[in-house]
Amino acid sequence: MVQLHMKLHLVQLWETLRSSYWFVPALMSVTAAVLAILLFLVDQEARERYLPFLSDLYVMDAPGAQAILSTLASSAITVAGVVFSIAMLVLSNASSQFGPRLLPNFMRQGGTQIVFGGFIATFIYAILVLTRVRSTDDGADIPHLSVSVALILGVLSFGLLIYFIHRVATFIQAPNIVENVGTRLIETFGSLFPEAADPSGRDRPKEGELQLPADFAERALGIPAPGNGYLDAIELERVRNIAERNQLLVHLLKRPGQFIIEGHVLALASPREAVTEKIAAEIGKCFLLGPQRTLIQDAEFAVDQLVEVAVRALSPGINDPFTAVNCIDWLGAALSFLATRTLTSPLCRGTDGRICVVTAPYTYEGILDAAFNQLRQNARNNEAVAIRLLDMIAVLTEAELPEPYRDALIRHARLIYRNTLGNLPDASDRADLEERYGKVLHTLPETDSRKD
Known part of the structure; x- marks a missing residue:
């Protein structure tokens, strides 16, 4: 340990x-x-x-x-x-x-x-x-x-x-910087999610498996944060060993990248009568804090870095849509790679097969929200960027994707289309946007496309 x-x-x-x-x-x-x-x-x-x-x-x-x-x-x-x-x-x-x-x-x-x-x-x-x-x-x-x-x-x-x-x-040069950030994003996805995905979904835990016992919160003891700062990493293996040794079920409430306030609850450990002060301190030491977010275990921070370059390029002070489009291209490459990865299971089992630790996992929806939300909000008046976003989503949906991944992509495509369409006064611009959105819908099953 x-x-x-x-x-x-x-x-x-x-x-x-x-x-x-x-x-x-x-x-x-x-x-x-x-x-x-x-x-x-x-x-x-x-x-x-x-x-x-x-x-x-x-x-x-x-x-x-x-x-x-x-x-x-x-x-x-x-x-x-x-x-x-x-x-x-x-x-x-x-x-x-x-x-x-x-x-x-x-x-x-x-x-x-x-x-x-x-x-x-x-x-x-x-x-x-x-x-x-x-x-x-x-x-x-x-x-x-x-x-x-x-x-x-x-x-x-x-x-x-x-x-x-x-x-x-x-x-x-802006393209070289974007390439550097995009490459780091792909490398981060590869290191954090090393296992290849099964598009059928057989390798992902079902929602029912993630549910904690009904009386878990009542029987659990809160583990306070040892300090202030960003959560750089969690020593998950060490938490699992502590939980297995003391017959505990530990629920981690935070994941890397979130800001931690001293004294606030980081995790819950059950049953509370088995959690001594020493055990609580040991679990608290498994959370490594730092002054800023890092790429050690923070997948969304890698996404945020690339999105930040694009958002700044779209700001009125810089007004560089070409750099934003370049960022979207690399973001598409990274998201395409992510679709081939299996997200880490939130369930950690001990040597006897018993669930010892339940984490706050990354989800496809959460990562895609980090990738698209700010870009969509800043591109509602920029046809070129909105069209490139829809083009990128259309390319991604052509591949065989896990169902939650595909659903999240389609949701963002609809949001981009609806948010941008009303801000385009020219009919030809609206036609171009509708054409790109139509390409996204063309990749959907017939039952899904009729919803629009």
Whole structure:
């Protein structure tokens, strides 16, 4: 159980480190310092026996080596400051145009972290080697191998600068940002819902199976939240082990992504007489809280990130329907992938087959609401976006879908059609909208299509 607890905490820590600008540069800086020390030892031990050719490779006295290393160090730290300033400017513009919730995605880009770390590492290495270059009465004491590596790092740093300029110029383009967010959405669906779906519905629990005992609420004890914050993840396996060990039935009232208020009930555990203060505290520790939503177990947050880009593109201040349409295309790809996945069952059984934990599960309806609601509300006056939404739904409904998934799609198609139709004054625009809506209805069974 401790191992499971540590694993999820390590995942949470790793997500934090990946979204920071200090971890990779710090790691590269330490590596540069260790490299400088090791190469100096090699210079000391093997200079005469193995590396005499380095002294003939270039003619350099101590002042010359010191000048080169000083120039390299000052240039590296100066360019590092420029790189950091450009990165902050890009983050500021991206936050205002695409939304602040995408900042962790931008900061997670390894290329920028490596470039920043490369210049810092070059600076630290050059400074450390500079301390080893000295003039003596017997001549210059120059660690040739260390100085040669410093020159190589300088050349590589120049390549990093070119790469960084190209990286920034391509990454800030709206289609590339949308692609990045859309790809992350598909990856999140794949990691949270790894099992393939059965369109017949045989692999999904029936509604009757989700019902708790009639006296459950009366016999249950509420588990209070240990603090304030967003629920990043739930250690479900640990909750199951606690429930099985103590013969409990635990109902989780919250799911990842929801905001938690300290002292409010997170879960119910029954029977209450079996729930000691220690057990309640153990269950409360299975809920990992954080200052912001993450993609560890929050499927709807991944959807919200892509929807936010589209909604901001439709705002009067930006007015960029092409980016919104691009977001809808990637959203369609992600929802098509979701249709092939089985949503996690809300029932967790122990080793004896007894139901130990009932979760607050994700549903197709809930995920599709997150995908369509805000887009529909902001696209009611934009024919191009509304038509693309209906086109996307028509494509999705052509495939074999679970019944709840198909029903939710059709419901949103009707809402889009009705909300947009009355806001289009031109007859040709209304005809285009009706044509797209007709394509959606064409995919329905005859009994469903007659409802409209």
